[in-house]
Amino acid sequence: MKSYLPVDFIVERDESKCIRCKVCVNQCTYETHNYDAQDDVIRSKDENCVNCQRCVTMCPTHALSIKKNLGPFRDNANWSSEVIKDIKKQAETGGVLLTGMGADKPYLTYWERLLLNASQVTNPSIDPLREPMEIRTYLGAKPDALEIEFEDGDIDLKTKLAPQLILETPIMFSAMSYGAISLNVHESLARAAMRAGTYFNTGEGGLDSRLYKYGERAIVQVASGRFGVHSSYLNAGAAIEIKIGQGAKPGIGGHLPGEKVTEDIARTRMIPVGTDALSPAPQHDIYSIEDLRQLIYALKEATNYSKPVSVKIAAVHNVAAIASGIVRAGADIIALDGVRGSTGAAPKVIRDNVGIPIELAIASVDQRLRDEGIRNKASIVAAGGFRSSGDIVKAIALGADAVYVATAALIALGCTVCQKCYTGKCPWGIATSDPWISKRVNPEIGAERLVNLLRGWSMEIKEIMGGMGINAIESLRGNRLHLRGVNMTDTELKILGVKMAGE
Amino acid sequence: MKRIIAKQEHCMGCGLCEVGCAVQHSKSKDPIKAYNHEYPKPISRIRLELNKPVSFAIQCRxxxxxxxxxxxxxxxxxxxxxxxxxxxxxxxxxxxxxxxxxxxxxxxxxxxxxxxxxxCDACTELSVPVCVASCPNGALECKEVTS
The missing domain is CATH 3.30.70.20 (Alpha-Beta Plaits)
Known part of the structure; x- marks a missing residue:
């Protein structure tokens, strides 16, 4: 069948700059560039290009640039090029359109419509470079009251505290499974979490035994496929996370194709080499809050009540009520993943249409738990497309205790958000299990870049807090008076619990 | 004494070390001129060995x-x-x-x-050999070794 699909991108090569070094040829995993020895020229197949910018970045003479193919369709607000191409693709394949990363549409974001406060005249702002600024965050259940005993001038805490995660910055790395991402990326995240005093999340694919040494900074995930879950795995981590859902694909399971299941991944996931790793859509032992409680306590028993248990859900319509149930089921942490949450592979229609924005989910869950007097029983971790320290500060002001970042972390490692993670051929060596391509991430360089990002964001958070006249992140959490909204309806403002700018 | 160490686990076979070396040993020291306008073409003294997934760049030891x-x-x-x-x-x-x-x-x-x-002349005139500086992934390292 003749393909009616036009190319997405056009590779432009400045022949006067090209030195035929073939770096572009060997760096493109989609075989876009080919060297013709007879003519001593490199030619590019535009149809293979995904605009990942790998060749552009690596070209030593900057001879390459990638242009978006603006033609050939006529402009149409309803029948955009993307829509037309998607229909043509499905007409040719009859399949579900797959995509990677988070929703790429602009209409699902509220951060731009939320603005932060700063101190002027009536209360002093603080200079974080001169005065202490506390952003250490504790995640886990907090007691209803503290019982303190005074004896001979000694102060003794009688209340037994629940296990806590201690974060030096309120930013953690979200779940990305070994198999979806390479071992080198897992190791970069693990080393960065160790150095920055935060946590990385193993995702649902288990933790390779070579990374157990970073266990004290790992949140080990238990998902519907139960891949790689065993006693030493649960006990290797600092906390356990039950994954119910994911923001990019709420209600959808996972599928790691057999060709990605290499020997190392098979050993870690405890499945045969080359078999498809299928994660069911639901956890088949959890059909109710009571069932969830059983799993939470089974995991607490398995780890001798020494680790907090987190439950991760996708932010969906009834998120506040569900979150209340999760807290009552005994979770110490609730992780909420918004509609812009990212993934290695998801049906495009699900990614772009299912779920609710994380901003609304944080606000409604925080408010519901406060109204019910159980906010202290669990920490809220927000996830789903945090792009900057500004987004993070706004999330904390809305009521989150900490945030998970994944896309930003991958961008720090080289990702250009080309959305082709599902092909397993990531030219940046990130979303792949190919031992050759995954060498492109050096865990040492990766860890350094991640630590730099966390350091930069942490300093910015302190700057913003200082401007507000706040010197501890505890005072910012759920402090919606520091937020104002613009371009929003009364209902939106009400759900977010913020006033209109100018009020 | 200083030595250039090849780390095969980080080499991704891009060949930028070869480009850097050839340019460093060219007349013009400019990649476009060196490759496109100098005749004969300057050669690289470092060589990329490739047998996927193993690769490393090797020069005079x-x-x-x-x-x-x-x-x-x-x-x-x-x-x-x-x-x-x-x-x-x-x-x-x-x-x-x-x-x-x-x-x-x-x-x-x-x-x-x-x-x-x-x-390989170990780029003694430079603070870091050009192949080491050209490697984007830390697969070449110049460090002091005892023997």
Missing amino acids: HCENAPCVVACLTGAMTRDEETGFVKHNPEKCMGCWTCIMVCPYGAIKADVSGKIVAK
């Missing part, structure tokens, strides 16, 4: 008991006792290729002229 120094008929190959680097003097080289044959690493090549040999 500056051996302690260098076979090329022993074999050289004219004394063009010498070992600098201070730095430990094996140096090649083009003035003395007569292009007999004996060193090419004895080098256990295949690290010596015929130079662009085809009349003398070329090998």
Whole structure:
């Protein structure tokens, strides 16, 4: 069948700059560039290009640039090029359109419509470079009251505290499974979490035994496929996370194709080499809050009540009520993943249409738990497309205790958000299990870049807090008076619990 | 003494070390001029070995008991006792290729002229050898070693 699909991108090569070094040829995993020895020229197949910018970045003479193919369709607000191409693709394949990363549409974001406060005249702002600024965050259940005993001038805490995660910055790395991402990326995240005093999340694919040494900074995930879950795995981590859902694909399971299941991944996931790793859509032992409680306590028993248990859900319509149930089921942490949450592979229609924005989910869950007097029983971790320290500060002001970042972390490692993670051929060596391509991430360089990002964001958070006249992140959490909204309806403002700018 | 160490676990086979080396040893030191306008083309003294997923870039190892120094008929190959680097003097080289044959690493090549040999000079005029500086993934490291 003749393909009616036009190319997405056009590779432009400045022949006067090209030195035929073939770096572009060997760096493109989609075989876009080919060297013709007879003519001593490199030619590019535009149809293979995904605009990942790998060749552009690596070209030593900057001879390459990638242009978006603006033609050939006529402009149409309803029948955009993307829509037309998607229909043509499905007409040719009859399949579900797959995509990677988070929703790429602009209409699902509220951060731009939320603005932060700063101190002027009536209360002093603080200079974080001169005065202490506390952003250490504790995640886990907090007691209803503290019982303190005074004896001979000694102060003794009688209340037994629940296990806590201690974060030096309120930013953690979200779940990305070994198999979806390479071992080198897992190791970069693990080393960065160790150095920055935060946590990385193993995702649902288990933790390779070579990374157990970073266990004290790992949140080990238990998902519907139960891949790689065993006693030493649960006990290797600092906390356990039950994954119910994911923001990019709420209600959808996972599928790691057999060709990605290499020997190392098979050993870690405890499945045969080359078999498809299928994660069911639901956890088949959890059909109710009571069932969830059983799993939470089974995991607490398995780890001798020494680790907090987190439950991760996708932010969906009834998120506040569900979150209340999760807290009552005994979770110490609730992780909420918004509609812009990212993934290695998801049906495009699900990614772009299912779920609710994380901003609304944080606000409604925080408010519901406060109204019910159980906010202290669990920490809220927000996830789903945090792009900057500004987004993070706004999330904390809305009521989150900490945030998970994944896309930003991958961008720090080289990702250009080309959305082709599902092909397993990531030219940046990130979303792949190919031992050759995954060498492109050096865990040492990766860890350094991640630590730099966390350091930069942490300093910015302190700057913003200082401007507000706040010197501890505890005072910012759920402090919606520091937020104002613009371009929003009364209902939106009400759900977010913020006033209109100018009020 | 300083040595260039190849780390195969981080080498991704891009070949930028070869480009950097060839340009550094060109007349113009400009990649576009060196590759497109210099004749004969400058050659790289580092070579990428590739057998996926294994790859590494190798240049003269500056051996302690260098076979090329022993074999050289004219004394063009010498070992600098201070730095430990094996140096090649083009003035003395007569292009007999004996060193090419004895080098256990295949690290010596015929130079662009085809009349003398070329090998890694460890970029002693630079603070960091150009291959190390060109590697985007830390697969080449220049560090002090004891022997």
